[in-house]
Amino acid sequence: MLLKTVFGTMRPSFLVLSPICVFLGFSTSLAARSHVSPILFFLVLTGAVFAHISVNMLNEYFDFKSGLDFKTEKTAFSGGSGALPGNPEMANAVLIIGLLSLMVTAIIGVYLILERGIQILPVGIAGVVLIITYTQWLNRFPFPCLIAPGLGFGILMVLGTHMILTGGNSHLPWLVSLVPFFLINNLLLLNQYPDVKADASVGRNTFPIAYGLDKSTVVYTIFFVAAYLSILVAIAKGYIPGQSIIAVIPAVFSLYALSGARKYASRIGDYPRYLGANVAAAVSTPLLLGVSIING
Template identity: 50%
Template sequence: MTLYTVVRSMRLPFLVLTPACVLVGVATALATSGAVAWLDVCLALTGALAAHIGVNTLNEYQDFASGLDALTVRTPFSGGSGALVTDPGAATAVRWVAILSLAVTVLVGSYFMARYGSALLPVGVLGLATIVLYTGWLNRRPWLCLVAPGLAFGPLMVMGTHFVLTGEYSLLAAFASLIPFFLVNNLLLLNQYPDIKADNQVGRRHLPIVYGRRFSTQVYGIQLGFAALLVLAGVAAMGLPALSLLVLLPLGAGALAWMGARRRGEQPAAFQKTMGWNVVAAVSTPVVLAVTLVAGS
């Protein structure tokens, strides 16, 4: 039972976002250097997945310990797994998985630092700080809570991957990382809507609690618009191939999510389809971006 609970606490279906974002860093590395070491790609993906598992299990443990899990109405896209509510005896095991996962991330980062020096250190330190502080501290500061997920899966993950594959940072990678930055911010933003009441009871202060659903939906639309403008600007002036205009297609799923949030933001029971479109946008857009970067270069 404990093993099953631990696996559920990892939130395995949500881990698909990690390879999608790592793939963007691989693509920018291929576009700028022409080749990558695939063993390094595997190591980078391992470190990124370990970080994602670490933040998921740490969040599960802390939400259980705070009592939030007992208050949350779960959906397929939000509210955590609820695994520890049904098996509280596994809490220590879940906490240890979080610690060990972060240790794997640190080991992978240390390996690449030994090869390339301390230039990777700011990415690693900021990434670990985001993981450790997200549930207990960042969730009480609405604007930091908004941008923290996108920072982790956008600039930190994409630029970090590019760096460990090439030994240097790249303007192309930095620019490309801003697209998943806005989309992952939006992913977590809409997922907070069903949890507003429960989150408020334990002292969280994210954007939908402080400013409401209507304002948060406007922020969602602005961020989606920025992602689309980045694609157009990237093709016009920042080195994205013309083929990358295809990225606008999966962004259409984000538009459907935005329209659904405008219509159903106050109706949680009808909101799951909207959250589903949001997931499609956040996961498929980086994949299409990566494929077009490689195919068009």
């Protein structure tokens, strides 16, 4: 039971995001015709997954300590795992493992900097800062909170992977990283809809709290359009192959999630199929994009 509690705070069903974003950076490195070191790829992937575990566990710990876990209505996609309220004695263990996971990421990062050069240091520092500040600080500021998820998973993971595997930089990883940037921002944004009252009660000031759900849905729409427009522009400019149009297909999931946001607003948690569609868009789009780039 205790191990199950700790494992639950890792939010394992969401950990797939990290490998997919790393895979997208891997695809751009292959498109650059670089020789990819299996060891470097394994280290990048390991560091990304442990970074994700760390941010999940630290978020669970601080949500428990603030009392938020006792106020949110849990769904499969929002409100946290709910693991700690039933096993409060495991809180310190969750904190320690979350910090150890961050340490693993940092150690891997230092090795990669020594191996590939100082140019990846800003990416690493930005990632660590996001992990440390997300729950306790960024959630109190609507705009940083809005873009932090996409910045961490989208831009930093994709760009960092490309830079480490190729030893350089180019327009391509920046351009394709916009896709997970916008979609993962939307993933967290929509998941905040059911938790507005609970989040506000513990001092959070997310975008939906600060500006309301109607404006949040407008932002969701802008991000959704921007994500898929980025793919079309990249195809039109010849940065990615024409077959990458397949990555636009999951737009139907975002449209479905958007319809749920417009129809149910704060009650969307009662209809988890819309939140699930939002997850499907955020996961399948960069995956298909990466596959299409490799096969292009």
